Amino acid sequence: PLAGKVALVTGSTSGIGLGIARALAEAGSAVVLNGFGVVSEIAKVRDRIEADYGVKVSYSSSDMSRPEAIAEMIAATIVGHGRLDVLVNNAGIQHVAPLDQFPVEKWDAIFAINLSSAFHTTRLALPAMRQNKFGRIINIASAHGLVASPFKAAYVAAKHGIVGLTKVAALETAEEGITCNAICPGYVYTPLVEAQIDGQAKAHGISSEAVIHDVLLAQQPNKRFATVEELGALTVFLASDAAASITGVALPVDGGWTAH
Numbered sequence: 457p458l459a460g461k462v463a464l465v466t467g468s469t470s471g472i473g474l475g476i477a478r479a480l481a482e483a484g485s486a487v488v489l490n491g492f493g494v495v496s497e498i499a500k501v502r503d504r505i506e507a508d509y510g511v512k513v514s515y516s517s518s519d520m521s522r523p524e525a526i527a528e529m530i531a532a533t534i535v536g537h538g539r540l541d542v543l544v545n546n547a548g549i550q551h552v553a554p555l556d557q558f559p560v561e562k563w564d565a566i567f568a569i570n571l572s573s574a575f576h577t578t579r580l581a582l583p584a585m586r587q588n589k590f591g592r593i594i595n596i597a598s599a600h601g602l603v604a605s606p607f608k609a610a611y612v613a614a615k616h617g618i619v620g621l622t623k624v625a626a627l628e629t630a631e632e633g634i635t636c637n638a639i640c641p642g643y644v645y646t647p648l649v650e651a652q653i654d655g656q657a658k659a660h661g662i663s664s665e666a667v668i669h670d671v672l673l674a675q676q677p678n679k680r681f682a683t684v685e686e687l688g689a690l691t692v693f694l695a696s697d698a699a700a701s702i703t704g705v706a707l708p709v710d711g712g713w714t715a716h
């Protein structure tokens with residue numbers, strides 16, 4: 457369904473972003489990968505996606521906390537691929553601490569990467585999308601964009617913020633063939649969540665299994681992690697023509713968490 461399209465997925469060297477990049481490539485889209493990691497391993501991932509799906513895949517190492525690096529990435533995408541149709545704002549980090557002990561530099565980093573980066577990519581991608589009268593902006597928010605948990609002040613605030621940004625972008629582009637939606641995953645088993653499991657196990661002196669079942673999946677009524685494949689398939693659908701009338705929504709993929 458996405459043959460001839462060009463997709464950029466921020467934070468796609470790992471976890472959800474990588475799953476989404478693969479799904480978009482499988483659907484026929486060229487893909488720009490972005491994120492941190494070992495250069496040789498990223499090159500292997502890039503080659504693998506190209507070989508598996510026969511689409512052009514490039515990579516930008518731009519740091520999503522730096523507006524000028526974001527501008528370079530968007531410009532390189534348009535120069536290198538000739539267009540930008542699907543923008544997936546996925547890069548994100550987490551830090552867990554009580555509000556009165558929350559490190560100020562972590563607050564700033566989470567806001568820059570989880571929220572401001574999407575403002576910058578969106579404002580810079582819109583002219584190219586408007587030119588083609590087609591665009592799909594898909595923001596990977598979180599169940600924490602809709603509800604809160606303790607000790608995640610910056611993450612919850614930034615994710616609520618990106619849901620708001622999603623709605624504004626949807627309204628401003630509604631007549632132009634462009635849609636903007638947020639996907640709100642519950643817990644997905646990725647390196648980001650693995651780090652939280654390890655951290656909580658140490659902090660509470662309990663096993664990783666206990667953290668998974670008694671803390672994380674306690675929130676999620678279906679009692680299992682969502683998968684990167686599920687999120688990839690939803691992203692492909694939102695990017696397709698079939699989803700042309702869906703805009704400005706924040707769609708939970710959380711096994712019932714936010715139905716509570």
Ligand code: NAD
Pocket residue numbers: 466467468469470471472473490491492493518519520521546547548549569570596597598599640641642643644645646647648649
């Ligand atoms: P992850 O840690 O596996 O992947 C994060 C990606 O972002 C990596 O590719 C990393 O290199 C990249 N990244 C981090 N900082 C960056 C920066 N400054 N510039 C460029 N790239 C950067 O995490 P994940 O679990 O796949 O999370 C992806 C997104 O999904 C995040 O926005 C996260 O908040 C959201 N999310 C995750 C879950 C979950 O349970 N895993 C649930 C809801 C929402």
